[in-house]
Amino acid sequence: MVERYSMSRKIFVGFNYSILTILAILCLLPLIHVLAVSFSSSSAASAGYVKLWPVEFTLDSYKYVLGKEEFFRSIMMTIRRVSVGLVVNMVLTILVAYPLSKEVEKFRWRTIYAWVFVFTMLFNGGLIPLYMTIRYTGILDTVWALVLPQAVPIFNMILLLNFFRGLPKELEEAAFMDGAGHWKTLWKIFVPLSAPALATVTLFTMVNHWNSWFDGLIFMNSPKNYPLQSYLQTVVIQHNFTSASLESIAELQKISDRTFKSAQIFLGALPILLVYPFLQRFFMKGIVLGSVKE
Amino acid sequence: MQLPLHLMILPGLLLILVYSYGPMFGTIIAFQDFNPARGIIDSEWNGFDNFRYVMALPDTMQVIWNTLVIAVGKIIVGLIVPIVVALLLNEVRKEYFKRTVQTMIYLPHFLSWIILGGVLIDILSPTYGIVNQFLKWIGLESIYFLGSNSWFRPMLVMSDVWKEFGFNTIVYLAALTSINPTLYEAAVIDGANRWKQTLHITLPGMAPIIILTTTLALGRVLDAGFDQVFNLYSPQVYETGDIIDTFVYRLGIVDAQYGVATAVGLFKSVVALILLSTSYFLAYRFANYRIF
Numbered sequence: 001m002v003e004r005y006s007m008s009r010k011i012f013v014g015f016n017y018s019i020l021t022i023l024a025i026l027c028l029l030p031l032i033h034v035l036a037v038s039f040s041s042s043s044a045a046s047a048g049y050v051k052l053w054p055v056e057f058t059l060d061s062y063k064y065v066l067g068k069e070e071f072f073r074s075i076m077m078t079i080r081r082v083s084v085g086l087v088v089n090m091v092l093t094i095l096v097a098y099p100l101s102k103e104v105e106k107f108r109w110r111t112i113y114a115w116v117f118v119f120t121m122l123f124n125g126g127l128i129p130l131y132m133t134i135r136y137t138g139i140l141d142t143v144w145a146l147v148l149p150q151a152v153p154i155f156n157m158i159l160l161l162n163f164f165r166g167l168p169k170e171l172e173e174a175a176f177m178d179g180a181g182h183w184k185t186l187w188k189i190f191v192p193l194s195a196p197a198l199a200t201v202t203l204f205t206m207v208n209h210w211n212s213w214f215d216g217l218i219f220m221n222s223p224k225n226y227p228l229q230s231y232l233q234t235v236v237i238q239h240n241f242t243s244a245s246l247e248s249i250a251e252l253q254k255i256s257d258r259t260f261k262s263a264q265i266f267l268g269a270l271p272i273l274l275v276y277p278f279l280q281r282f283f284m285k286g287i288v289l290g291s292v293k294e
Numbered sequence: 295m296q297l298p299l300h301l302m303i304l305p306g307l308l309l310i311l312v313y314s315y316g317p318m319f320g321t322i323i324a325f326q327d328f329n330p331a332r333g334i335i336d337s338e339w340n341g342f343d344n345f346r347y348v349m350a351l352p353d354t355m356q357v358i359w360n361t362l363v364i365a366v367g368k369i370i371v372g373l374i375v376p377i378v379v380a381l382l383l384n385e386v387r388k389e390y391f392k393r394t395v396q397t398m399i400y401l402p403h404f405l406s407w408i409i410l411g412g413v414l415i416d417i418l419s420p421t422y423g424i425v426n427q428f429l430k431w432i433g434l435e436s437i438y439f440l441g442s443n444s445w446f447r448p449m450l451v452m453s454d455v456w457k458e459f460g461f462n463t464i465v466y467l468a469a470l471t472s473i474n475p476t477l478y479e480a481a482v483i484d485g486a487n488r489w490k491q492t493l494h495i496t497l498p499g500m501a502p503i504i505i506l507t508t509t510l511a512l513g514r515v516l517d518a519g520f521d522q523v524f525n526l527y528s529p530q531v532y533e534t535g536d537i538i539d540t541f542v543y544r545l546g547i548v549d550a551q552y553g554v555a556t557a558v559g560l561f562k563s564v565v566a567l568i569l570l571s572t573s574y575f576l577a578y579r580f581a582n583y584r585i586f
Binding site: 009012013016017019020021023024025027028030031033034037045046047048051092095096098099100102106107108109113116117120121122123124125126127128129130131132133134135137148149150151152181182183186207210211212213214218229232233236237258261262264265268269272273276279280 | 323422
């Protein structure tokens, strides 16, 4: 489309680009500021000299954080929950999405099952009964408490279900003609063809497990078992240093509370920042995929 | 022939039955003087005593009110900002600029409230926070944003918009690209300028999706955002910032009043069920929206 730009149009375009630029920068400024603080000396940080660039550059806070046993332990717990959670979530998402993607004529129970799953999105028992259930099933204080209660992520399941439905019916019919059953059709045809949707769901699941913190806080009796985000909740948000030993208090005076927290905030966000380019590419597709309906 | 299909569903179904339907059944402790040592079977039934006890607490009404005010504030501002940004982005012709802006504004959506809460506590700090340094620099008084009852709710709404507006912008941008381009061509021939086109074609074209997202958002009006509030609030701002979910947490986990906390949770779940079903029904009826 060839456009003749009038004066007012030119002003609008200039204004539009400026507004959007400012808005986009404003979104990231707080994060950049905290990153700058984490690389600054503690005296500069506590005096408030740091703006958007480190002042008296140092890696002391990072050395301190990475040397802490609790920090490493919590990262290991997070890696465990992400890997166990990913396997459980993906297998169950695929296994539930496939039958529910069938037409009612082909799978009579479909509607009933679908409602059983979807109803959990509309109604939940609340915090205390969930805690009791986890306690009675004996998984309190184990990685399973962070995985099993959300073993079938309904949103992801629906996303995949809609993708399955969008696949050509002929493929499935051909597979059945060749004597393949449902299991073979699912693993040999549906799963390979759904790579983009599965990639989206995999990334969503990993980000979700990495970011979860509240379950760790209440289902883990011992802080030793806290995953990273739960651990960060206690040190960055609750800022409770009453239990710190005298030695670590002396250590902390050298590395201010503030630079120390900033370094941990940045490390907690780092994996997300690393997968972000992929996430962005996939989730645009994912949202479009999820809306494919018949 | 259908047996494999049942078998595939079975593991997921069992887990859902235990960990989603189990707690639903467990809500019966809302009608008990629940004692964990005695368990559900042997705890004493006390009818509606827990509900009566909660209604008599001085904080309860305030907590419900806070929840509604915060949630509605987020719905309104969280609706306007992404629509405006989508409209502005839609006017951008340079693809790389559009993509760069999108990449920058989506990012906070993927970070947890622990990370964003940590960042907010730092930048809003009354002593070293950069926001207050700026206020002092331009000659204003510094403000304790997260500790002041007049500032806490606006801060919740603003930080929620910061996290989510970029993500929601996509939905509206997608709706914008689906508007029939011939409508614009016809409008140009009729002499409509850009502003008129936006007013008479773009906005009406977006109306269905706007109505849909609002309806679905209203179904969650009791969710004021536990993750966010829990990581930003403190006893100083309970008066304006304490919401149903944080209230349940303190009653149940901190004070160990299991029956009472479950009663509040059950109240919330039942109201949420009614609101959600209504909003999904309306969305289905008027926008032909289906969950699956």
